[in-house]
Amino acid sequence: MLIMYYYYYIGALNFYKINSMKKTKLLFTGLIALLGFNSIAQEVDRCGTNVYMEERMQNEEYARQHNEIQARFIENLDLQKSSRRNEETLIIPVAVHFPTGSESNRDCLVELAEKQMEILNNDFNGTNADISNWDNVEDNYPNSSTGSANVRFVLATENHPNLDPDLEEGDPAVTIGYNFGNGGDSDTNWAGYLNFLVKPINAGLLGYSPLGGNPLQGDAIVMNTFAFGDNTVGCGQFTSSAPFNLGRTVTHELGHHFNLAHIWGNQGGCSNDDGISDTPSASSATYGCPSVVNQCGSINMTMNFMDYSNDACMYMFSEGQTDVMRSYIETVLSYYEEDKIDPQVIEDIKNENNVSVNEFSSELAFDLYPNPAADHLYIKMNNEIISENITVQMFDITGKMVFELGVNGKVEEIVNTSSLKNGMYFVKVFAGDKYYADKVMISK
Numbered sequence: 001m002l003i004m005y006y007y008y009y010i011g012a013l014n015f016y017k018i019n020s021m022k023k024t025k026l027l028f029t030g031l032i033a034l035l036g037f038n039s040i041a042q043e044v045d046r047c048g049t050n051v052y053m054e055e056r057m058q059n060e061e062y063a064r065q066h067n068e069i070q071a072r073f074i075e076n077l078d079l080q081k082s083s084r085r086n087e088e089t090l091i092i093p094v095a096v097h098f099p100t101g102s103e104s105n106r107d108c109l110v111e112l113a114e115k116q117m118e119i120l121n122n123d124f125n126g127t128n129a130d131i132s133n134w135d136n137v138e139d140n141y142p143n144s145s146t147g148s149a150n151v152r153f154v155l156a157t158e159n160h161p162n163l164d165p166d167l168e169e170g171d172p173a174v175t176i177g178y179n180f181g182n183g184g185d186s187d188t189n190w191a192g193y194l195n196f197l198v199k200p201i202n203a204g205l206l207g208y209s210p211l212g213g214n215p216l217q218g219d220a221i222v223m224n225t226f227a228f229g230d231n232t233v234g235c236g237q238f239t240s241s242a243p244f245n246l247g248r249t250v251t252h253e254l255g256h257h258f259n260l261a262h263i264w265g266n267q268g269g270c271s272n273d274d275g276i277s278d279t280p281s282a283s284s285a286t287y288g289c290p291s292v293v294n295q296c297g298s299i300n301m302t303m304n305f306m307d308y309s310n311d312a313c314m315y316m317f318s319e320g321q322t323d324v325m326r327s328y329i330e331t332v333l334s335y336y337e338e339d340k341i342d343p344q345v346i347e348d349i350k351n352e353n354n355v356s357v358n359e360f361s362s363e364l365a366f367d368l369y370p371n372p373a374a375d376h377l378y379i380k381m382n383n384e385i386i387s388e389n390i391t392v393q394m395f396d397i398t399g400k401m402v403f404e405l406g407v408n409g410k411v412e413e414i415v416n417t418s419s420l421k422n423g424m425y426f427v428k429v430f431a432g433d434k435y436y437a438d439k440v441m442i443s444k
């Protein structure tokens with residue numbers, strides 16, 4: 001179970017050599033002939049990362065850079081494990097590409113891209129509303145806890161390459177009808193971004209990514225047209241379909257991009273592992289919405305984003321997994337170009353990060369309840385601040401203020417939260433020359 005990541009990595013490379021692409025394709029075609037599409041989604045390796053990575057590694061220069069990044073990653077992971085240091089929010093500029101999209105659909109596609117960023121920002125930071133389901137199952141996983149990578153994905157708005165005539169400076173980096181990578185899956189014109197490429201791919205596949213993406217190469221997370229965004233936004237051919245309609249397969253593929261294997265390892269069987277100590281051993285993928293599965297003498301972590309459960313039934317990364325992703329992002333962070341993001345947005349994110357540090361203050365001057373809240377949130381001021389002029393502000397996870405109110409002399413305030421989306425929010429209370437902060441979950 002406790003296999004050093006280094007050995008896992010060597011094992012993965014061997015796997016790439018023996019599992020030839022041709023053989024997998026043949027198997028895949030045969031299954032399509034035998035089964036209907038719905039069955040395909042259940043039976044076939046719906047994520048093409050391992051096969052795709054084998055293909056990428058055949059390029060000598062790509063493989064050389066990959067090995068160099070992996071060597072530095074292993075050093076970073078050792079550091080991360082010895083002293084967990086997730087304090088600083090890592091900010092990543094994102095571009096989303098729809099080569100088969102239509103320009104007349106731009107507003108919708110931008111909204112779809114923004115929705116997917118919101119989902120990723122929640123899933124990677126453990127602030128998704130359904131992570132509360134973990135409370136019901138955590139006794140099954142005594143050596144595990146949920147993790148947060150403290151990372152922020154921001155649609156880039158500045159210094160775009162001049163490639164899509166309809167993409168204007170200041171607008172989100174969403175290309176429509178641009179032939180990304182000349183039909184391939186990476187594009188060095190878009191080096192420096194985290195790229196999402198949404199296009200029709202083999203119908204049984206939801207998506208794929210390099211196992212350890214390289215921003216210098218303009219690598220992309222490739223998603224099928226029906227597996228990007230969620231069921232609240234649909235844009236013609238880019239409309240997600242159940243059970244992959246909550247944007248979670250993008251979370252899964254982005255996990256690969258940041259060096260995570262499937263929780264059953266790459267070869268399957270109980271003696272193979274994902275190299276992460278707090279994800280229990282699994283011998284193969286689980287599908288649908290499994291209850292309790294025990295393949296290797298411990299209960300499978302089927303709700304993990306790196307299994308194959310339905311979007312609605314996966315909701316967490318483990319702390320060991322977020323250690324890996326955090327270490328990987330730190331390794332390649334300098335390849336992402338920060339000048340693609342509005343400096344004000346960067347500053348707002350950094351300030352918000354300071355808020356989350358203060359939330360652990362023992363001199364908390366107010367209480368929030370219930371937490372999680374649904375349609376109403378009560379804010380109760382404690383004695384030490386009640387004589388001050390008080391202002392309450394609430395922010396969503398992107399740093400946008402959702403309300404502000406003055407509370408002069410009142411002990412308790414009721415806030416109507418019925419119009420807020422599910423997720424994590426930060427509440428700041430300004431009293432005199434100080435402010436206090438806490439967070440609250442909205443869940444309906």
Ligand SMILES: [Zn+2]
Binds near residue numbers: 047048049252256262
């Ligand atoms: Zn996968």
